Structures are given as C-alpha cells and as structure tokens.
C-alpha cells in the first residue's frame with residue numbers, strides 16, 4: 087500500500103507564493119488527456135519500460151536459483167543505471183546484515199577506485215564467486231576496466247573454468263560485451279534495446295541479481311503491474327499518482343522557482359532508493375537549461391545537518407518525505423531510565439522516528455517549504471515495485487511537461503570523449519587538442 091499526501095504543497099496551506107493552486111493542476115486537463123493517449127501508444131517504443139512488469143521471468147529465476155545454490159559471492163560489475171537499481175533492491179529488500187550472515191554475499195564494482203576494487207577482490211574467493219557484468223552499451227569504461235581486472239584474476243586462479251564464473255547482461259545485439267559473450271560462449275541476459283540504463287531495473291539488470299539474492303521478483307513485478315494499471319486507466323491528475331507527482335514538481339519548479347527536489351526517507355533501507363531516483367530525475371530531465379537538481383537527505387540524520395538551510399535558506403526546494411509505517415523490527419525504551427529524560431519512557435524508536443518526521447514536516451510547512459509525504463505500510467518487493475514504476479512513469483511524463491526527451495543523455499558523452507582522448511584511444515586525436523585548449527591551469531595555489 088502506498089499513500090501520497092500532498093496537502094503541504096498546496097497554496098491554501100502554504101500560500102500562493104510557494105504553494106500550488108488546485109486550479110493550476112486542473113488547468114492541464116487537456117494536455118494530460120492528450121499526453122495520456124501518447125504514452126499509451128509509446129509503450130511499444132520510448133515507454134517500453136512500462137511493458138517490463140509483464141515479462142516472463144522463468145529463465146531469470148532458474149539461473150538465480152542455480153547461482154544461489156552454487157556460489158557464495160555475487161559481484162556485480164556495472165555503473166549508473168547498470169548498478170544503482172540493484173543496489174536499491176539489495177539494500178531495501180535484504181536484511182541490513184546480509185553480507186555478515188547470509189549467502190551469496192553481494193558486492194558492487196562500479197567505480198574505478200583501485201582501493202575499493204582491490205578491497206572487494208581481497209574479500210571474495212574466486213572459485214566461489216559469480217561475476218555479473220552489466221552494461222547496456224557494453225562499452226562503459228569503468229565497467230570494461232573493472233571487468234578486465236576480474237578476467238585476469240579468474241584466468242589466473244581458475245584456468246579454463248573462468249567462463250563458468252561470468253554472466254553478462256547487455257544489449258541484445260550491440261557492443262563489446264555481446265561480442266565477447268558470443269565468442270566465448272558465456273551465459274548472457276538481454277537488456278531490451280528500447281530500455282535505457284536508468285529505466286532498466288525491472289529487466290535482467292536488476293531482476294537477475296535480485297533473484298540470485300533470494301528477492302521475490304514476482305512480487306516486485308506484481309507491484310509494478312498494479313502501478314501500471316492505476317496509471318494506465320486514470321488520466322485525471324488527482325487520481326493518477328505518476329502524473330500528480332510530475333505535475334507538482336513541474337509547477338513547483340517552473341512557476342515557484344523550486345529548482346531543487348529533496349527526497350528524504352525516514353528509513354535507512356531506502357537510502358539507495360534515493361540514489362537510484364537521483365540518476366532517473368537528473369539524467370532524464372536535466373536538459374535545455376531545464377530540470378530540477380535531486381538531493382538526498384535521510385531522516386532523522388539530516389535534520390541535524392540540512393533542516394536549518396531547508397527552512398531559512400533560499401526558497402528553492404520541494405521536499406518528498408518517505409515514511410514506512412511498519413519496520414520489520416522495533417526497540418522499546420524501558421521505564422527504568424532517569425527521570426530527567428522520562429518523556430521517552432515506554433516509547434519505541436519507531437515512535438520517535440515517526441514523531442521526528444511529523445515535527446520536521448510541521449516546521450517546514452510553517453516556513454512555507456512545499457513538502458509531500460509518501461507512506462508505505464511496509465518495505466516489501468510489492469511496494470518497491472510500485473514505487474519504481476511510479477517514479478519511472480512520473481519521469482517519462484515529465485519529459486512531455488518540460489518538452490524534452492527524457493530518454494537520452496547527450497551531455498554525459500563529452501567528458502567520456504575527452505577521457506578517451508587522454509587514454510590515447512584511436513580516433514580521438516582532435517579531442518586531445520580541444521582538451522589542451524580548455525585545460526588552462528592558469529590560477530593555482532600550491533601549498
């Protein structure tokens with residue numbers, strides 16, 4: 087179950103300077119009807135992610151079971167959309183102590199930070215490890231570089247058996263990894279060509295590792311199907327949660343100057359959900375001088391770090407709280423505590439967490455900072471599936487509001503081209519000249 091409470095973004099609560107008028111929401115009625123019809127048609131193309139909840143997962147589950155039964159370590163090699171979704175599934179749906187007490191232990195090699203990569207490779211035992219190399223393009227430098235290190239290690243330690251320790255998840259046809267898998271007869275999973283990296287968590291990108299880790303992927307997809315159903319039948323903005331979230335953020339941004347969207351779960355298990363959403367929101371909507379900067383905060387930790395700014399700093403933020411009604415565990419404070427702190431007697435930590443959220447929310451509302459609250463009854467695969475689909479659809483719909491293409495990321499490429507030039511890659515010689523032009527090193531302080 088998911089509830090969205092958007093009371094505190096509305097103008098009758100926080101005033102017209104910061105809040106949204108109901109008339110504004112409703113004035114987009116024709117636009118929404120038209121866009122709703124376009125999205126329905128686009129489900130065969132750009133909105134193909136909306137079809138993923140209906141896929142057949144037998145092969146994924148079968149191989150997941152095989153991995154669970156035969157390996158002690160699962161190492162994901164991938165970055166961005168090829169790792170953030172799985173990290174979110176792992177951290178939200180597995181026990182926080184999973185790697186201490188359960189198998190397969192799970193690690194991600196995303197960055198090319200040698201200290202991190204070396205540390206993970208020191209922890210695992212190659213003969214008991216499966217490496218899942220994930221890349222839509224099949225050519226992302228971090229992934230290919232880390233894969234090369236892994237490959238050397240496997241060949242060195244396992245000889246001819248190295249192939250049995252690799253699963254490649256990549257595009258159906260294109261890219262180096264697809265070619266490599268074909269040439270070496272390596273087990274692969276396909277990322278549908280119409281699904282971009284940041285929309286791919288419900289493809290084998292997220293589903294295979296999740297299944298190998300024992301997460302119920304049927305439940306995950308059922309939650310996503312439920313959200314798809316709600317979003318498909320309802321075009322009325324106040325009944326369609328994806329359109330509603332998109333509209334609120336769009337109006338807050340474009341008409342009230344809220345250039346920053348903060349997501350603040352009061353549950354540490356949802357910390358990586360925010361990381362996943364940050365890529366989705368930033369890479370999809372940050373185009374043509376438009377977009378909203380996504381910021382992560384964690385309740386209650388960031389109450390003691392960020393709330394001063396959110397209340398009294400620039401009025402450029404809209405906050406989304408995420409609240410979980412029923413944590414899997416709770417701890418009670420006894421009545422055997424000093425009288426000076428007696429107000430805590432017999433209260434649980436979850437009660438305190440809840441009241442901290444209520445207090446912070448009231449304080450922000452008092453300062454006229456627009457805020458909405460998404461409540462989950464539990465953190466389970468079904469609800470996470472709903473949330474994933476909700477934000478993917480809200481992001482896709484936002485593309486129409488901003489009149490930009492939410493499914494590409496052209497600006498990310500330039501930095502990569504300069505890096506290729508610096509690495510001496512053939513065909514990038516001109517880029518090196520351009521780099522040297524830009525790299526002036528003019529003002530420096532050396533201490």
Ligand SMILES: O=P(O)(O)OC[C@H]1O[C@](O)(CO)[C@@H](O)[C@@H]1O
Pocket residue numbers: 165166167168220221222223224225226229283284369495498
């Ligand atoms: O899955 P790939 O192709 O390795 O890409 C990883 C990430 O890199 C990006 O292209 C940005 O550099 C993201 O859009 C993507 O999720």
